[in-house]
Amino acid sequence: MRSLFLILKSYQVLLLFLFLEGLSLALVLQNNYYQNAVFYNSANTYVGSVLETSSSVESYFGLASVNKQLSLENQRLHGELEALKQQVFRENKKIRLDSAFLNQYEFAVARVVNNTTHRSKNYITINKGFKDGIRPGMGVIGPSGIIGKVKDCSAHYSSVISLLHTDLIVSAVIQKNDAIGRIQWNGKSYSTAKLLEISNHLNIKKGDTVLTSGYNKTFPPNTMIGTIQKLSTKSQTYYDIDVLLSTSFNQLTYVYVVKNQLEQEQEILETDSLTLRP
């Protein structure tokens, strides 16, 4: 027994080393497999508040550009509102939409307190959390397009999987001809993503607009994603398309979290029909 202790003591440093490396590795693996089992990341209350302090100092220097961005968005929204008013007026005020659909999406404003663009798996931290009704799985959009999907929430902060994350896939549609594909980032430039699964017999051109499709529960349909920047026909069946993202991910300040009020209803229906299938 005594010799065992002596052996253990002589290898003490090595054993501690192996133990700590094992522990780190376990954390890495757990973080990769169980997305929601994570309690310690930038959405953590303490980490979040430090990040917020640091970003609130930085945000003073960006006030001018934030103002400009917000006023541009206001202008665009005014335009859309006017157009809709005109349309309703012309249609004899007879339209009665189901109020459940009218209020399907609710938006919560949040400020970005941390953001990266240089990794292959990027996350954004925002200053709204559980207490503001944010839940994992909700979509996040910005003034000029989609941004990501909520991964974890603490009481006051949430960590968001950025569109610049190689695992995030978003169903997309080309506005011109309703061709459905999916958007996925390839880990290279923060201004472009790949649009996959668009058959190469379709007639598309550089500059065509890419929007979110109606086939997802996270984002409202027809939210801007970007425009086609480059396309080539390398493979036999599909185009190889680069989409220039409309959001500049290195300058995020304010974002909107999308709460889809009907998501649960849709989900229940879909899982029910799956289980009922013979």
Add this chain to the structure above:
Amino acid sequence: MNQQVAFITFSLSFVIHLLIQIFFIHHLELFGLAFCFLYINFILTLPLDANRNVVLLSAFGLGLLLDGFYDTLGIHAFACVLIAYLRSFTIGLIGSKTEITELAIRNTGLSWFVTYSFVLILIHHLVIFFFQQFNFEMFLHTLLRVIASSLFTLITVILVQYLLYSNTKNAR
């Protein structure tokens, strides 16, 4: 008394490296390629006679704290513990004609210190970037990032050496 001084320097160094990394260097990047992880200067410059268990544990703690800010749970901790463990082997491998008493340029000379730091920085960055990638797609791109970032970190580590230590040499 001496031990108390050593302990205070050690704790201060830990906190300062952590704060500087979080508040000033966190978002620093050059050309989207090079990133700076100056905080490992803490591990590089720990005293030679420090208890190796303490070195390992403090490296683990520092790495884990930073993981929270980088959203990379476990990766920085892993890399830090690895270089903390390999530190003494690296010193032995490089060897030296004169005896090394302090891990600073004023004691070891520039070329020895550059070799020593670069080896450990390179190991640390290789682990960080390839763990984040988690596959070997874009191998060359990641390798380029590792090398660019290693040089960036190395330059800042050397700058810190000259800023903090060079004057005290003349003063003493």
